[in-house]
Amino acid sequence: MTINELLQYRICNQQLHAQALQHPESLVAYMGAMQAQDYAMAKWGIGLRSPDLNGQQVEDAVNKGNIIRLHILRPTWHFVTTENARWMMELSASSIQKAARYTDQQTGLTTTLYLKARRILEKILEAGDLTREEIMEALAERGVKAGNLLAAQLLIRAETEMLICSGKRRDRRFTYTLFDKRVAPAAPVKREEALARLATCYFKTRGPATLKDFAWWAGLTTTDAARGWNAIQKEMMPVVAGGTTYWMYEQELPVKRGLAHSFLLPPYDELTVSYSESRALLFNGDGASVGNGIFRPVLMEKQKITGIWKRTEKKNGIELGFSFLPQHSGKPSRALLSAVQRYEQYTGKPVILM
Numbered sequence: 001m002t003i004n005e006l007l008q009y010r011i012c013n014q015q016l017h018a019q020a021l022q023h024p025e026s027l028v029a030y031m032g033a034m035q036a037q038d039y040a041m042a043k044w045g046i047g048l049r050s051p052d053l054n055g056q057q058v059e060d061a062v063n064k065g066n067i068i069r070l071h072i073l074r075p076t077w078h079f080v081t082t083e084n085a086r087w088m089m090e091l092s093a094s095s096i097q098k099a100a101r102y103t104d105q106q107t108g109l110t111t112t113l114y115l116k117a118r119r120i121l122e123k124i125l126e127a128g129d130l131t132r133e134e135i136m137e138a139l140a141e142r143g144v145k146a147g148n149l150l151a152a153q154l155l156i157r158a159e160t161e162m163l164i165c166s167g168k169r170r171d172r173r174f175t176y177t178l179f180d181k182r183v184a185p186a187a188p189v190k191r192e193e194a195l196a197r198l199a200t201c202y203f204k205t206r207g208p209a210t211l212k213d214f215a216w217w218a219g220l221t222t223t224d225a226a227r228g229w230n231a232i233q234k235e236m237m238p239v240v241a242g243g244t245t246y247w248m249y250e251q252e253l254p255v256k257r258g259l260a261h262s263f264l265l266p267p268y269d270e271l272t273v274s275y276s277e278s279r280a281l282l283f284n285g286d287g288a289s290v291g292n293g294i295f296r297p298v299l300m301e302k303q304k305i306t307g308i309w310k311r312t313e314k315k316n317g318i319e320l321g322f323s324f325l326p327q328h329s330g331k332p333s334r335a336l337l338s339a340v341q342r343y344e345q346y347t348g349k350p351v352i353l354m
Contacts, residue, residue, distance in 0.1 A: 036268075
């Protein structure tokens with residue numbers, strides 16, 4: 001298999017081509033989890049993968065609780081559906097807590113302090129959703145004075161213990177609510193089953209990929225990732241590209257003719273952030289200048305990252321600017337202009353190219 005063929009498979013498996021899912025929650029359920037610390041851009045990462053979704057529909061899915069946002073899998077924000085949130089958090093909570101331990105110590109988050117804060121959180125959120133600032137104020141009134149960093153650590157711990165998750169946005173401000181208000185009760189999933197379930201999700205939606213890629217995305221140790229991979233290995237097929245063996249579920253090669261090949265990818269998009277050792281396949285040269293394909297919104301054409309893009313909100317619409325890598329043309333292609341039209345459709349605002 002060539003590298004370009006491998007990337008075509010990924011594009012199709014990630015729903016960037018031949019899109020079939022019409023609802024935000026269906027897309028997020030299919031993907032398992034989608035990194036979401038840049039909220040506006042993460043919503044675009046959902047809209048990008050469904051042919052007719054707009055930003056308001058994605059926002060509505062979050063506000064209705066069909067999609068929630070919390071620290072899961074890795075110690076950063078992700079979108080997940082309520083159906084997947086509980087078993088995924090049961091699987092990943094301990095690793096997130098371990099990763100947070102040093103910062104907990106630096107901020108003074110002790111077990112005693114956390115348990116006191118937890119009791120307060122349970123009580124105040126029972127009455128309704130609250131912003132982080134409102135939570136900090138309520139904690140201070142009850143003897144727990146927490147600055148921004150300590151409050152963040154408290155809230156992450158409460159998320160991993162399935163006490164809280166995202167609530168309905170209020171005046172564009174994020175709120176927290178009780179986890180059990182959003183997520184229905186469910187029997188615990190045995191760890192072996194959860195590992196296999198997560199591996200299945202990953203390789204179906206992000207394959208072809210390697211075991212190291214999976215371990216990175218899932219926030220698992222290599223041992224645990226291998227346990228999940230071993231449980232489903234017989235269902236997959238190995239393919240070799242560029243001297244490396246990748247794993248995928250068997251399927252027909254995507255039709256090259258008509259394959260959408262230009263995208264405005266948001267920062268932290270799953271097409272880039274889902275991989276560790278094979279992320280560089282997307283680069284055609286220096287990855288650092290495009291934020292390693294992760295930290296900056298990137299242009300992708302013909303299976304390669306060709307530059308970065310920037311959006312600026314204006315009264316009369318959205319200004320889009322492009323900065324191409326030196327080895328690529330400085331003029332937007334017809335396919336890239338089509339990607340701009342899709343973004344304009346998603347935002348519902350005029351897009352002005354700069």
